[in-house]
Amino acid sequence: MxxxxxxxxxxxxxxxxxxxxxxxxxxxxxxxxxxxxxEAMASVDKGMDPNDIDAIYFGNFxxxxxxxxxxxxxxxxxxxxxVPKASTRTEGxxxxxxxxxxxxxxAIASGFYDIVLAGGAEQLSKLPTEKVTxxxxxxxxxxxxxxxxTFPGVFGATASAYFKxxxxxxxxxxxxxxxxxxxxxxxxxxxxxxxxxxxMKDKVQRAIDKGKPVPVWKDEREFLRDPLVNPVVxxxxxxxxxxxxxxxxxxxxxxxxxxARNFTDAPLHVIGLGQGSGSGLHAKEDLASFExxxxxxxxxxxLSGLRPDDVQVCEVHDCFSIAEIVHLEDLGFFAPxxxxxxxxxxxxxxDGPKPINTSGGLKCKGHPIGATGTAQIYEIxxxxxxxxxxxxxxxxxxxxxxxxxxxxxxxxxxxxxxxRRG
Amino acid sequence: xxxxxxxxxxYERFLNENKLMGSKCAQCGAVYAPPRPVCIKCHxxxxxxxxxxxxxxxxxxxxxxxxxxxxxNEGYDRNNPYCSGVVELDxxxxxxxxxxxxxTKIPESINIGTLLKVAFLRRDExxxxxxxxxxxxx
Ligand SMILES: [Zn+2]
Numbered sequence: 001m002x003x004x005x006x007x008x009x010x011x012x013x014x015x016x017x018x019x020x021x022x023x024x025x026x027x028x029x030x031x032x033x034x035x036x037x038x039e040a041m042a043s044v045d046k047g048m049d050p051n052d053i054d055a056i057y058f059g060n061f062x063x064x065x066x067x068x069x070x071x072x073x074x075x076x077x078x079x080x081x082x083v084p085k086a087s088t089r090t091e092g093x094x095x096x097x098x099x100x101x102x103x104x105x106x107a108i109a110s111g112f113y114d115i116v117l118a119g120g121a122e123q124l125s126k127l128p129t130e131k132v133t134x135x136x137x138x139x140x141x142x143x144x145x146x147x148x149x150t151f152p153g154v155f156g157a158t159a160s161a162y163f164k165x166x167x168x169x170x171x172x173x174x175x176x177x178x179x180x181x182x183x184x185x186x187x188x189x190x191x192x193x194x195x196x197x198x199x200m201k202d203k204v205q206r207a208i209d210k211g212k213p214v215p216v217w218k219d220e221r222e223f224l225r226d227p228l229v230n231p232v233v234x235x236x237x238x239x240x241x242x243x244x245x246x247x248x249x250x251x252x253x254x255x256x257x258x259x260a261r262n263f264t265d266a267p268l269h270v271i272g273l274g275q276g277s278g279s280g281l282h283a284k285e286d287l288a289s290f291e292x293x294x295x296x297x298x299x300x301x302x303l304s305g306l307r308p309d310d311v312q313v314c315e316v317h318d319c320f321s322i323a324e325i326v327h328l329e330d331l332g333f334f335a336p337x338x339x340x341x342x343x344x345x346x347x348x349x350x351d352g353p354k355p356i357n358t359s360g361g362l363k364c365k366g367h368p369i370g371a372t373g374t375a376q377i378y379e380i381x382x383x384x385x386x387x388x389x390x391x392x393x394x395x396x397x398x399x400x401x402x403x404x405x406x407x408x409x410x411x412x413x414x415x416x417x418x419x420r421r422g
Numbered sequence: 423x424x425x426x427x428x429x430x431x432x433y434e435r436f437l438n439e440n441k442l443m444g445s446k447c448a449q450c451g452a453v454y455a456p457p458r459p460v461c462i463k464c465h466x467x468x469x470x471x472x473x474x475x476x477x478x479x480x481x482x483x484x485x486x487x488x489x490x491x492x493x494x495n496e497g498y499d500r501n502n503p504y505c506s507g508v509v510e511l512d513x514x515x516x517x518x519x520x521x522x523x524x525x526t527k528i529p530e531s532i533n534i535g536t537l538l539k540v541a542f543l544r545r546d547e548x549x550x551x552x553x554x555x556x557x558x559x560x
Contacts, residue, residue: 156484
């Protein structure tokens with residue numbers, strides 16, 4: 001980096017909302033985003049007049065493909081009654097939502113706007129799985145698609161390189177899955193609010209109801225090893241290593257720092273902001289790492305003056321189980337090759353020293369592409385304000401949280417650090 | 423050769439001629455496959471075509487059971503997964519490619535570091551023929 005980055009003026013989040021995530025036959029992008037927007041407006045402690053929103057940044061990866069409609073900026077502006085004010089769509093694959101947040105921060109930091117709505121939405125479930133796979137593959141690097149790589153395939157290859165380099169294996173990936181599934185039942189918005197044990201009980205009950213042979217698994221691990229319930233998708237990625245197909249929306253309301261107290265006594269200040277870009281598999285220097293994540297993290301730590309150890313709770317982009325492990329290292333939380341051991345030792349559990357993906361992560365909360373970035377921020381908003389209910393992390397003086405969002409196969413990564421003051 | 427643009431169209435045309443072509447920086451000697459029009463090490467735009475030997479070793483791989491429509495059309499599915507991987511060429515550059523000749527039903531049997539040689543797969547796209555870069559054990 002040429003010189004230390006800085007924001008022209010401080011920016012604070014004063015409201016956040018997200019829709020329920022899931023697969024909804026009778027819902028669409030607009031009403032899912034509206035659900036998030038309504039919650040965000042209601043979450044502004046001292047209230048906000050929607051007419052005071054200066055501009056919108058809306059993250060969406062590919063509704064063009066998924067619902068055959070492009071140009072979502074004005075659609076969202078029209079939806080919430082913000083026409084004729086500016087509304088801009090951002091696209092960075094699965095990091096589209098974080099890019100919206102970032103553009104919003106810059107717009108306020110520059111002094112141009114005072115109040116910005118940043119969010120995102122995506123609607124995937126109306127297409128059959130093969131079409132969704134094809135749509136998502138639009139975000140791989142060009143050569144990868146020709147070589148037959150799917151999204152899970154790229155992360156499968158990443159896992160193979162990580163396994164070889166550090167001696168990890170598939171059993172270690174299961175620890176990530178089990179942890180996410182333990183957190184999800186505590187999140188009322190999660191798409192799969194079930195522990196693996198819950199899933200097992202469900203399957204047993206269904207077999208009994210249908211008069212079929214009742215499956216028996218000794219424990220959660222044996223269940224995850226069973227190819228009948230956890231089939232391979234792109235080895236070593238199995239069904240329970242992959243985030244689901246989801247619909248959903250999310251957003252945050254940001255204001256200039258000096259205005260924050262007009263809206264709440266517990267704003268979250270955006271103190272770290274980073275974004276990096278990365279090459280496809282063929283041009284990566286280290287196949288067991290994401291260079292864009294490392295760069296984004298460095299930028300965000302530098303801006304905030306903080307170190308990885310200072311982050312008390314973090315949402316990490318776990319589109320696939322291996323991604324969470326690799327990112328734990330790239331974000332500096334654990335040394336290279338130590339991420340899988342940290343998860344195994346329980347360090348990243350909700351009650352551990354470094355709680356990761358208390359929301360259930362993309363794996364269980366759901367991953368409506370464009371909505372994911374600000375949905376991660378929503379979780380940190382809830383945690384830092386002590387509003388996370390049953391899944392509140394048990395840390396006294398919780399002050400610093402962060403969110404890491406990855407787009408595509410690592411082409412766009414962001415890292416955002418938030419601080420609660422007062 | 424110097425008049426042929428260093429782009430994906432040229433790269434794919436060469437693949438149709440069973441040639442794996444890369445570009446070499448005339449300034450610093452860095453080798454790229456697929457070819458790059460600009461050297462990302464020294465930023466020189468002075469490139470030369472270089473044919474790769476087609477030999478390399480496996481750097482990373484996956485065995486895909488749920489593929490895109492094009493792969494399903496080739497007969498791949500849950501019961502017949504295909505392998506895609508990253509291959510480090512003897513020249514130093516890395517490419518992504520299909521990896522044939524592996525036991526994809528037992529991925530644990532596939533070893534990173536396996537020596538490979540290039541193969542060219544033809545795929546009939548109706549009005550034209552496409553060549554997919556592939557590798558198989560040496
Ligand atoms: Zn050069």
